[in-house]
Amino acid sequence: MRVERDELSRAAPGGVVDFRRVFATSPTAYLVLDRDLVIVEVNPAYTALVGRSREQVVGRPVFEVFPPDPGTVDEDGRHPLQVSLERVRDTGRPQVVPLAKYDVVVPAGGGRVERFWSLTLVPLPDLDGAPDLILERVEDVTAYVAERRAHGRDAPPPELLELMEADLYVRLQQLGAAQEARDLAARRVAGLGEVALQLTSAETVQDLERIVLAQGPRVLGAAGGALFTRDDAGGWRVSAAALGEHVQARYQHLPFDSPLAGPWVARTGRRLLLPTRASGIELHPTMAAAYADTQRDAWAILPLTVRDACVGALAVSWVDERDFDAEELELLESLAAQCAQALDRLMALQAEREAAAVAARTSETLQRSLLSPPPQVDGLEIAVRYVPAAKATQVGGDWYDAFLQRSGEPVVVIGDVVGHDIDAAAAMGQLRAMLRGIAVTAPASPVELVRAVDRAIDTLELPTVATGLVARVERAPYDPDGDDRVVRWSNAGHLPPLVAHPDGSVTELTGERTNLLLGINPEAERDEWTTRVGAGSVLFLYTDGLVERRGESVPLGIEALRARLAASAGAPLETLCDDVLDAMLPPHPHDDVAVVAIRVRRAGEQATVTAAVPVTEERVPVAPDAGGAAVDRRTLRVPAVPQSAHTSRHWVVDVAREHGASEPALALVKLLTSEVVTNAVKYGLVRDVVTVTATCAEGVVTVAVQDDNPDLPRVRHARREDTGGRGMELVERFAEEWGTDVSADGDGKGVWFRLRLDRATVHDPGPAPAT
Numbered sequence: 001m002r003v004e005r006d007e008l009s010r011a012a013p014g015g016v017v018d019f020r021r022v023f024a025t026s027p028t029a030y031l032v033l034d035r036d037l038v039i040v041e042v043n044p045a046y047t048a049l050v051g052r053s054r055e056q057v058v059g060r061p062v063f064e065v066f067p068p069d070p071g072t073v074d075e076d077g078r079h080p081l082q083v084s085l086e087r088v089r090d091t092g093r094p095q096v097v098p099l100a101k102y103d104v105v106v107p108a109g110g111g112r113v114e115r116f117w118s119l120t121l122v123p124l125p126d127l128d129g130a131p132d133l134i135l136e137r138v139e140d141v142t143a144y145v146a147e148r149r150a151h152g153r154d155a156p157p158p159e160l161l162e163l164m165e166a167d168l169y170v171r172l173q174q175l176g177a178a179q180e181a182r183d184l185a186a187r188r189v190a191g192l193g194e195v196a197l198q199l200t201s202a203e204t205v206q207d208l209e210r211i212v213l214a215q216g217p218r219v220l221g222a223a224g225g226a227l228f229t230r231d232d233a234g235g236w237r238v239s240a241a242a243l244g245e246h247v248q249a250r251y252q253h254l255p256f257d258s259p260l261a262g263p264w265v266a267r268t269g270r271r272l273l274l275p276t277r278a279s280g281i282e283l284h285p286t287m288a289a290a291y292a293d294t295q296r297d298a299w300a301i302l303p304l305t306v307r308d309a310c311v312g313a314l315a316v317s318w319v320d321e322r323d324f325d326a327e328e329l330e331l332l333e334s335l336a337a338q339c340a341q342a343l344d345r346l347m348a349l350q351a352e353r354e355a356a357a358v359a360a361r362t363s364e365t366l367q368r369s370l371l372s373p374p375p376q377v378d379g380l381e382i383a384v385r386y387v388p389a390a391k392a393t394q395v396g397g398d399w400y401d402a403f404l405q406r407s408g409e410p411v412v413v414i415g416d417v418v419g420h421d422i423d424a425a426a427a428m429g430q431l432r433a434m435l436r437g438i439a440v441t442a443p444a445s446p447v448e449l450v451r452a453v454d455r456a457i458d459t460l461e462l463p464t465v466a467t468g469l470v471a472r473v474e475r476a477p478y479d480p481d482g483d484d485r486v487v488r489w490s491n492a493g494h495l496p497p498l499v500a501h502p503d504g505s506v507t508e509l510t511g512e513r514t515n516l517l518l519g520i521n522p523e524a525e526r527d528e529w530t531t532r533v534g535a536g537s538v539l540f541l542y543t544d545g546l547v548e549r550r551g552e553s554v555p556l557g558i559e560a561l562r563a564r565l566a567a568s569a570g571a572p573l574e575t576l577c578d579d580v581l582d583a584m585l586p587p588h589p590h591d592d593v594a595v596v597a598i599r600v601r602r603a604g605e606q607a608t609v610t611a612a613v614p615v616t617e618e619r620v621p622v623a624p625d626a627g628g629a630a631v632d633r634r635t636l637r638v639p640a641v642p643q644s645a646h647t648s649r650h651w652v653v654d655v656a657r658e659h660g661a662s663e664p665a666l667a668l669v670k671l672l673t674s675e676v677v678t679n680a681v682k683y684g685l686v687r688d689v690v691t692v693t694a695t696c697a698e699g700v701v702t703v704a705v706q707d708d709n710p711d712l713p714r715v716r717h718a719r720r721e722d723t724g725g726r727g728m729e730l731v732e733r734f735a736e737e738w739g740t741d742v743s744a745d746g747d748g749k750g751v752w753f754r755l756r757l758d759r760a761t762v763h764d765p766g767p768a769p770a771t
Helices: 019-026 042-050 080-091 142-152 158-199 207-218 244-249 261-269 278-283 288-294 326-370 422-441 444-460 554-568 573-584 644-656 661-684 727-735
Strands: 008-013 015-017 030-032 041-042 095-101 116-127 132-142 225-228 236-239 271-275 298-306 307-318 380-387 396-403 411-418 467-476 485-492 499-501 506-508 529-533 539-540 593-600 616-620 633-640 689-697 701-705 736-743 751-755
Touching: 015 736, 019 467, 030 042, 042 132, 042 727, 080 095, 080 116, 095 529, 116 142, 207 326, 207 554, 207 644, 225 644, 225 751, 236 261, 236 396, 244 288, 261 271, 261 278, 261 298, 261 307, 298 326, 307 326, 380 396, 380 411, 380 573, 396 422, 396 485, 411 422, 411 485, 411 539, 411 593, 422 444, 444 467, 467 539, 539 554, 539 573, 539 616, 539 661, 554 573, 633 644, 633 751, 644 661, 644 689, 644 701, 661 727, 661 751, 727 751
Parallel strands: none
Antiparallel strands: 030 041, 030 132, 095 116, 116 132, 225 236, 225 307, 271 298, 298 307, 380 593, 396 411, 411 467, 467 485, 485 529, 499 506, 499 539, 539 593, 616 633, 633 689, 689 701, 701 751, 736 751
């Protein structure tokens, strides 16, 4: 009841109970003391009774404002009333003083006036239950005592004293009940506030169910509840785990027209109160089985309504039959409103995610279908890469192409359509097709190809703007039989290509001026340049997603790329591309990236052949496991070539990260996936595809890699000087569990391993169990 804590004014369902107004207007005198017996609050009835203003008494010790008669105190200087107050404070038990003589000093004359009082002393606990304040109810019975004295009776008869005590006891009980009701209302309001706060952080419908069904019934003093929402089949999905596993299993899916109470409310949008079993069975006879299954006799079912549309129902239950008062109903309505708003938000978010996923899959599928493998050319080695953006809305316009003109000379193209969506991907497909068609039907040079495409964009009125770079790798005219090559290129506003030389130096190919982007002015002047590229050198073409970072300039990104190319210049071409992507790209790229790399081979050097197998991803629908936990299973098919280890490990890391994997878990899943995929590529027999499956369920990620070699892997313990042979040794040491599965037809096998998503450290736990 301290003023600064505002304990006298609390909100309650059904309106605001202004306890300060109740305190102020009560005709009975009250004062409130703290543990030091200092007056912290009085009501007007009290100030009128003692003839003092509030300012004269509040903030002062009560026995300083009203000093006792020296003749009435004990050897310690304490009046009996002080002893009673301290006892109430220290024991936490109320005390009634039916008649107490306590003379009061009159402020005006300073004299002491004889007064008699009837007092009720009540301890008020703090949040921890310890006595914190004392409420003193004061009645002046001086006139009553004077009347009795006038008639020769100094003390009230026993029967009247008993009546007075009984009256005081009833008033004390009423005060306690009011205090308890006030505290209960405050706890319920605070509990609903906590539920509302937690709902703001819910990201899935499952989060909502967990919060509402775990917290909501407890706030209301109920024994559990259920949530009814629409399922994919048009019926009702029921979440009722709080009522027992058998109830969840039996009622988890109900038809739309089910006569049970939950679906009835969700269909009609009308509140339904079932205070007794009989009222529920009267709704429909099938409710009898529901009562038997749940062992709950009272139910309140409320519609989840948003913008006049009912999106489900919330059911709250009690073990025993009961009547619902107005306060409970308002709390139930408040909980249902919070649940409905959160459910509406999550349904909209889920629809948005599904639409974005469809758009991303469509864009990426279109894009990947157009990014064909490069041709194999004598004296040259060509490698290509495409990395989609992490955000679905950012997939779109980057592309590469590599093909032979009729003369047999290879042409490579890199470009980026303005925009990052399915329209950009479609525009990219048109540009790529036009450029390829013109290039293979006419012996056009790079600058002629750029001009032709620019004019085609204008003639066909395509609403497209794009950067583009076309390069043709020709034999050196001064030494047609030698290893060196001449690169002839034309650049329409694209980033400059780089040449990494065998000695580690890197050259940036820039012309004397910058040419305009495609799709702006078909009559813009176009330039063409040439440069000599020696044997062992690598021509590197890329899009801006590789070098552009938020908060950093593109030139800084190009400098970082130059340094990376210089460091990897002597590596095999496929390894060089992987090293560059690993070093330059963040875990979740904001933009898609296309790369083309061409190495001029030295005489007698053999090229690494890249299989013409597209990378495809598939998300496999999987029913929840026996415990009801969600299962996410995805499959990636990659070509059986060394660079697929790079593709696979980053894909699995992204899947694990979506499920909240720790950094140590991500590091290990990246390492082990790379090792297992590398083994599948290295020891596969005939097939040109490796299949990688990632499954996340109950805090564990399982990675399985399928190849066409039925021979089981052997765990080798490599020596310090060995450069390989550690793949399965690493799996054995760091996976929590691993094993192999031979295919039914005996022409292949799968190697799998498991890791906890919440793994705390990258440490060696000892050999993992293998099965």
